[in-house]
Amino acid sequence: MVNVFAVPVFFICFRECLETSIIVSVLLAFLKQTLGPDRDPAVYKKLVRQVWLGIAAGLAICLIVGCGMIGAFYGLRKDVFAPAELLWEGIFGVIASVIITLMGAALLRVSKLQEKWRLKIARAIESKEKPGAKFGQKFKHFSEKYAMFLLPFVTVLREGLEAIVFIGGVGVGMPASSFPLAVICGVLAGVVIGFLIYKGGNRSALQVFLIISTCFLYLVAAGLFSRAVWNFENREWNKIIGGDAAETGSGAGSYDIRQSVWHVNCCNPGINGGGGWGVFNSLLGWQNSATYGSVLSYNLYWLVVIIGFLAMGYNEKKGHWPFMKSKHADGGISRQQSASDSSTAEKVAVQPSTKIHEVHH
Numbered sequence: 001m002v003n004v005f006a007v008p009v010f011f012i013c014f015r016e017c018l019e020t021s022i023i024v025s026v027l028l029a030f031l032k033q034t035l036g037p038d039r040d041p042a043v044y045k046k047l048v049r050q051v052w053l054g055i056a057a058g059l060a061i062c063l064i065v066g067c068g069m070i071g072a073f074y075g076l077r078k079d080v081f082a083p084a085e086l087l088w089e090g091i092f093g094v095i096a097s098v099i100i101t102l103m104g105a106a107l108l109r110v111s112k113l114q115e116k117w118r119l120k121i122a123r124a125i126e127s128k129e130k131p132g133a134k135f136g137q138k139f140k141h142f143s144e145k146y147a148m149f150l151l152p153f154v155t156v157l158r159e160g161l162e163a164i165v166f167i168g169g170v171g172v173g174m175p176a177s178s179f180p181l182a183v184i185c186g187v188l189a190g191v192v193i194g195f196l197i198y199k200g201g202n203r204s205a206l207q208v209f210l211i212i213s214t215c216f217l218y219l220v221a222a223g224l225f226s227r228a229v230w231n232f233e234n235r236e237w238n239k240i241i242g243g244d245a246a247e248t249g250s251g252a253g254s255y256d257i258r259q260s261v262w263h264v265n266c267c268n269p270g271i272n273g274g275g276g277w278g279v280f281n282s283l284l285g286w287q288n289s290a291t292y293g294s295v296l297s298y299n300l301y302w303l304v305v306i307i308g309f310l311a312m313g314y315n316e317k318k319g320h321w322p323f324m325k326s327k328h329a330d331g332g333i334s335r336q337q338s339a340s341d342s343s344t345a346e347k348v349a350v351q352p353s354t355k356i357h358e359v360h361h
Contacts, residue, residue, distance in 0.1 A: 005185075006178035008272040012166045013186025013273065015282040016159040019220065020055075021194025022283075023155050026213045027148060029050055030107060031202030033209065050148035057149075059155025065162045086235035092158035097301070099151050100221040104214040105308065109245030125309050159282075166270075194198070204246060218305060223285025225297035230285075233293050246270045255289040263289040 028051060035044040037308040050234045167179075201209045237256040238245055248254045252266040257263075268274070269281035280286035287294060311322055 006182045008274075009167055009179055009182040010186045011275050011278050012163055013188045015191025016163040016166075017187045018193060018279065019282045020152075020155050020159050021190045022197060022220070024051060024055065024152055025194040025198035026201065026217065027151065029198050029209065030213070031039070031148070047148045050251030051147060051152050054149040055156050058153045058160060059201030061157055062164060065161060086231040088240070089158070089162060090152060090228040090231035090235070093231065094222045096151070096154050097221040097225040097228065099154060100217050100224070101305065103147065103151060104221070105312065107214050150178045160333050161216050168343075201276050220283055222298055222301045222305075223281075223283065224295045225285075225301045227281070227285040227287070230287055230291060230294040231296040231342060233291050250288060256291070259293065260290040261290040261292060261295050272306070 008315065028048065031047050035047065051125075167183075193286060233256070234245060237259075239254065240256070245254045250265045250271065254268075255263055265288075267277045267286075269278040269286060269288070274281060277286060277288070283297070285294075315321050318326065
């Protein structure tokens with residue numbers, strides 16, 4: 001059985017593919033529900049193309065890096081990428097967490113302002129960069145125009161590179177014949193779950209889908225942020241002991257007791273593919289050894305999210321952000337009147353039979 005199907009490799013591929021499939025399926029279901037091929041086909045096709053291009057670009061880079069790692073391993077007889085593994089995992093984890101958080105906050109407003117968001121998305125992808133714009137303005141323009149490309153790209157890149165490194169680690173001593181079937185089954189299992197989520201998202205009510213998917217994405221983002229901090233701390237511990245702490249197992253020496261909040265000598269997501277604990281690690285950030293940094297960062301993430309939503313709610317009701325002066329205070333124009341005028345303008349500008357491109361002209 002071991003010579004044909006490597007169970008640790010299956011769990012690694014499954015858990016890495018699962019997180020990517022969930023995020024991609026949520027994005028595709030969101031695009032189909034809000035834009036759809038029967039509403040704004042041109043804009044819908046562009047955004048779906050961005051998602052798939054992001055996946056393809058991430059996979060391409062993973063394949064290139066994977067080939068480089070294999071060449072370096074057999075050429076130098078040494079895994080030169082292992083020392084930087086925790087560093088790039090932490091960096092990509094923070095980036096993905098920030099992107100998911102910002103996108104989740106925007107998704108919840110879509111059903112309430114669906115027509116407005118359709119216009120906003122269309123304008124964003126068709127807008128051109130202003131000449132002489134500063135770096136911050138250029139970055140904002142790029143992130144808005146290619147938002148549907150960035151998240152799949154970062155996710156696939158992070159999960160793919162992580163899978164390559166983990167498979168390289170657990171695959172030492174295993175025959176080559178045990179890899180193909182395990183990799184294919186792991187990827188297929190992750191894709192099937194993502195497809196089911198995509199189908200379920202299409203059939204459910206938009207607001208229900210947005211709430212459930214956003215809550216789940218925030219759980220993933222919180223785990224990513226906490227895991228990123230844990231990776232940074234574990235990298236420092238590796239430097240102290242002069243090796244890879246994961247090679248010592250789950251007991252003494254595998255963690256820095258000075259930074260430990262709690263630890264269990266089991267349920268390690270980094271050993272032999274991690275099994276179910278590896279899936280929990282990928283989706284929710286589970287670690288069998290919690291540190292001050294990982295626990296504080298997890299709670300800090302949720303605190304920031306709560307404050308952010310409270311501020312958004314305040315802005316929605318009062319017309320300005322907390323501790324900031326109202327924009328309508330001096331003009332004598334009430335928020336209700338402004339909202340009414342805006343709603344009237346949108347109804348005039350957007351007719352059921354009018355396409356997005358016609359509105360722009």
